[in-house]
Amino acid sequence: xxxxxxxxxxxxxxxxxxxxxxxxxxxxxxxxxxxxxxxxxxxxxxxxxxxxxxxxxxxxxxxxxxxxxxxxxxxxxxxxxxxxxxxxxxxxxxxxxxxxxxxxxxxxxxxxxxxxxxxxxxxxxxxxxxxxxxxxxxxxxxxxxxxxxxxxxxxxxxxxxxxxxxxxxxxxxxxxxxxxxxxxxxxxxxxxxxxxxxxxxxxxxxxxxxxxxxxxxxxxxxxxxxxxxxxxxxxxxxxxxxxxxxxxxxxxxxxxxxxxxxxxxxxxxxxxxxxxxxxxxxxxxx
Amino acid sequence: xxxxxxxxxxxxxxxxxxxxxxxxxxxxxxxxxxxxxxxxxxxxxxxxxxxxxxxxxxxxxxxxxxxxxxxxxxxxxxxxxxxxxxxxxxxxxxxxxxxxxxxxxxxxxxxxxxxxxxxxxxxxxxxxxxxxxxxxxxxxxxxxxxxxxxxxxxxxxxxxxxxxxxxxxxxxxxxxxxxxxxxxxxxxxxxxxxxxxxxxxxxxxxxxxxxxxxxxxxxxxxxxxxxxxxxxxxxxxxxxxxxxxxxxxxxxxxxxxxxxxxxxxxxxxxxxxxxxxxxxxxxxxxxxxxxxxxxxxxxxxxxxxxxxxxxxxxxxxxxxxxxxxxxxxxxxxxxxxxxxxxxxxxxxxxxxxxxxxxxxxxxxxxxxxxxxxxxxxxx
Numbered sequence: 151x152x153x154x155x156x157x158x159x160x161x162x163x164x165x166x167x168x169x170x171x172x173x174x175x176x177x178x179x180x181x182x183x184x185x186x187x188x189x190x191x192x193x194x195x196x197x198x199x200x201x202x203x204x205x206x207x208x209x210x211x212x213x214x215x216x217x218x219x220x221x222x223x224x225x226x227x228x229x230x231x232x233x234x235x236x237x238x239x240x241x242x243x244x245x246x247x248x249x250x251x252x253x254x255x256x257x258x259x260x261x262x263x264x265x266x267x268x269x270x271x272x273x274x275x276x277x278x279x280x281x282x283x284x285x286x287x288x289x290x291x292x293x294x295x296x297x298x299x300x301x302x303x304x305x306x307x308x309x310x311x312x313x314x315x316x317x318x319x320x321x322x323x324x325x326x327x328x329x330x331x332x333x334x335x336x337x338x339x340x341x342x343x344x345x346x347x348x349x350x351x352x353x354x355x356x357x358x359x360x361x362x363x364x365x366x367x368x369x370x371x372x373x374x375x376x377x378x379x380x381x382x383x384x385x386x387x388x389x390x391x392x393x394x395x396x397x398x399x400x401x402x403x404x405x406x407x408x409x410x411x412x413x414x415x416x417x418x419x420x421x422x423x424x425x426x427x428x429x430x431x432x433x434x435x436x
Numbered sequence: 437x438x439x440x441x442x443x444x445x446x447x448x449x450x451x452x453x454x455x456x457x458x459x460x461x462x463x464x465x466x467x468x469x470x471x472x473x474x475x476x477x478x479x480x481x482x483x484x485x486x487x488x489x490x491x492x493x494x495x496x497x498x499x500x501x502x503x504x505x506x507x508x509x510x511x512x513x514x515x516x517x518x519x520x521x522x523x524x525x526x527x528x529x530x531x532x533x534x535x536x537x538x539x540x541x542x543x544x545x546x547x548x549x550x551x552x553x554x555x556x557x558x559x560x561x562x563x564x565x566x567x568x569x570x571x572x573x574x575x576x577x578x579x580x581x582x583x584x585x586x587x588x589x590x591x592x593x594x595x596x597x598x599x600x601x602x603x604x605x606x607x608x609x610x611x612x613x614x615x616x617x618x619x620x621x622x623x624x625x626x627x628x629x630x631x632x633x634x635x636x637x638x639x640x641x642x643x644x645x646x647x648x649x650x651x652x653x654x655x656x657x658x659x660x661x662x663x664x665x666x667x668x669x670x671x672x673x674x675x676x677x678x679x680x681x682x683x684x685x686x687x688x689x690x691x692x693x694x695x696x697x698x699x700x701x702x703x704x705x706x707x708x709x710x711x712x713x714x715x716x717x718x719x720x721x722x723x724x725x726x727x728x729x730x731x732x733x734x735x736x737x738x739x740x741x742x743x744x745x746x747x748x749x750x751x752x753x754x755x756x757x758x759x760x761x762x763x764x765x766x767x768x769x770x771x772x773x774x775x776x777x778x779x780x781x782x783x784x785x786x787x788x789x790x791x792x793x794x795x796x797x798x799x800x801x802x803x804x805x806x807x808x809x810x811x812x813x814x815x
Contacts, residue, residue, distance in 0.1 A: 157646055160646055266473075266474075266477040267698075277673075290677075360643075360670075360673055361670060362642060370640050403646075404646075406646045411609055
C-alpha cells in the first residue's frame with residue numbers, strides 16, 4: 151500500500167511537469183497551427199539558464215528561476231519575430247521542418263556553449279528526505295510540485311479570465327473572423343509562443359534541481375509532450391493537464407509493476423489506443 | 437628576367453626545405469579515434485588530452501626509436517559509421533602504425549574490422565563488451581577487464597567489503613548492465629550473499645523514482661548499479677531523496693571527479709568498482725597524477741587511466757619491435773609484459789588483458805579511497 155502510494159506520488163510529481171510542458175505545446179498548435187518540435191529545447195534552456203544564474207553568476211535560487219524564464223521568453227519572442235512571423239500562412243509541413251531544424255540548432259548551440267556535462271541546479275532546500283505515512287519526498291519535490299501546479303492554475307486563469315486569453319481562444323476558433331473584429335493576430339501569436347515557452351522553461355528550471363540538465367534533454371521531453379497532447383486532444387488545454395498527469399502516473403505504475411523497459415512504451419500504447427478509439431483525443435477541443 | 441629570378445628562388449626554397457625535411461626524423465604516427473562530440477564527449481576528451489600529455493612527455497625524452505611520436509586524432513563520436521571513417525582515414529591517408537580506440541563498444545567493434553583489413557593493430561582501454569575479444573581478430577587488443585571478469589574478481593569480495601547480505605541490482609538496460617547481472621550474482625551467492633531484486637532502466641531516463649521505489653520494496657542491504665556519470669548523479673540523488681540509506685556500489689564513472697562534483701554531498705559513502713583510481717599509491721601513479729593535475733587541472737579519471745595504459749603499451753611494443761612495421765608491432769604486442777599504473781598487464785591468446793589490479797573505492801570527504809583490490813585472473 152505504501153509502495154503504491156509512493157508510485158502515485160512519483161507519478162503526480164512528474165505528471166504535473168508533463169502537463170505544464172504540454173499546455174504550451176497544445177496552445178501553440180491550437181492557436182498558431184505549428185507542431186513545435188523545438189518545445190523540449192525551451193525546457194532544456196530553462197534548466198541551463200537557471201543553472202548558470204545560480205552557480206556562475208551567483209543569483210539567489212528563487213530569483214534565478216523567474217529570471218531564467220524571462221530570458222527564455224526573450225529568446226522565444228526573438229524566434230517568433232524572426233522566423234515564425236514570416237511563416238504565418240505556411241503549410242504545417244513547412245513549419246514542422248523549421249521547428250525540427252530549430253530544435254537541432256538549439257541543442258547543438260547549448261552543446262557548444264556549455265559542453266556535454268550534465269548539471270544540477272544548486273538549491274537551498276535541505277536534502278534530508280521527509281516521510282509522510284511511509285511515502286518519502288523532499289522539500290524540493292514538494293516545492294517543484296507546488297510551482298508546477300500553481301503555474302497550471304495561473305495558465306488556466308490567463309486563458310479563461312483575461313482579455314488576452316479571450317483573444318487567444320477567438321483566434322483559435324477562427325483566425326479570419328478574429329482579425330475582422332480587430333484582434334491583432336501577430337500579437338496573439340507572439341503571446342501564445344512566449345506563453346508556451348515560459349511554461350516549458352519554468353518546468354526545466356524547477357525540475358533541474360533533481361533531474362540533471364543536459365543539452366540533449368529536450369528531445370525526449372518533446373516526445374512526451376506530444377504524447378500528452380495527442381492523448382488529451384490537439385489544442386485542448388484541459389486535455390493537456392489531465393493527459394500529463396495521467397501519463398506521469400501511468401509511467402510510474404508501469405515501471406513499478408511491469409517488467410523493465412515498458413515504462414516508455416506505455417505512453418505510446420495509450421496514444422495508439424486513443425487514435426484508434428477516440429481520434430479526437432480524450433477531451434475535445436476547448 | 438625578373439620572373440625567372442623569382443622562379444629560381446622559389447625552386448631553391450622548395451629544394452632546401454625538402455632536403456631539410458628529409459634530413460629530419462620522420463615521426464612515428466599513432467592514430468587516435470575517440471568521441472570528441474556526442475553523448476560521451478566529456479570522457480573522450482579526457483582520454484585524448486591524457487594521451488597528448490603523455491606523448492609530449494615521451495617526445496621531450498627523445499620519442500621512440502629515436503624518432504618523435506606524432507598523434508593524429510579523429511572524432512568517432514561514439515558512432516560506429518563515423519569511427520570507421522575516421523580509422524580508414526588514419527590508416528590510408530595518415531599512414532598510422534597503430535590505432536587507439538574507439539571508446540563505445542559498438543564503435544570499437546566496427547573499427548576492429550578496419551584494423552583487420554589494413555593489418556594495423558588496434559588497442560582499446562575502455563570498451564568492455566565481452567564479445568569483442570571472442571571474435572578472434574588478431575589485430576585487436578583490449579587492455580581493460582571485461583564486466584564478467586570484474587564480476588568474477590570482485591563479486592565474492594562484496595558481502596564482506598560492504599558488510600551486506602541482501603543485494604539489489606539497478607542497472608542500465610544494455611549489454612553492460614545485462615552482463616553485470618549475468619556475472620556478479622554467482623560470485624555473490626557463493627560468498628553467502630543473496631540477490632533480492634533486479635531492475636533495469638533505459639539510456640533515455642533521467643528520473644528513476646519508480647525503479648527506486650520498486651527496489652526499496654525489496655528492502656536490500658546494498659544496491660549495485662551500472663551507470664555513466666549523468667545517470668549516476670541522478671540515481672544517487674534520487675535514491676537518497678527517497679529515503680534509502682544503504683551503501684551504493686557502482687560500476688562506471690562512480691568515483692570520477694565529475695561525478696563527485698555533480699553529486700556533491702550525496703556521493704559520500706558511495707562505492708565504485710573501477711579499473712583505476714587516482715588515489716592508488718605507487719611511484720608511477722604519483723608521477724602521473726602530479727603531471728595530470730599540473731597540466732589539466734583535475735584528478736585523472738578511469739578514462740585517463742585507460743589512456744595511460746593504452747599509449748604506454750603501444751609505445752612499449754614499438755620499442756620492443758624495433759621497427760614501425762604494423763605487423764611487427766602486433767607481434768610485439770602479443771608478448772606484452774607491461775608494468776604500469778594498475779600493475780602488470782599481459783595479453784592472453786585472445787588478446788585480452790589480464791593480471792592487472794582492479795579497485796573497490798569508497799568516497800570519504802569527497803575523495804575516493806581504495807578499500808580493497810582484486811587481481812584479474814587469466815581467463
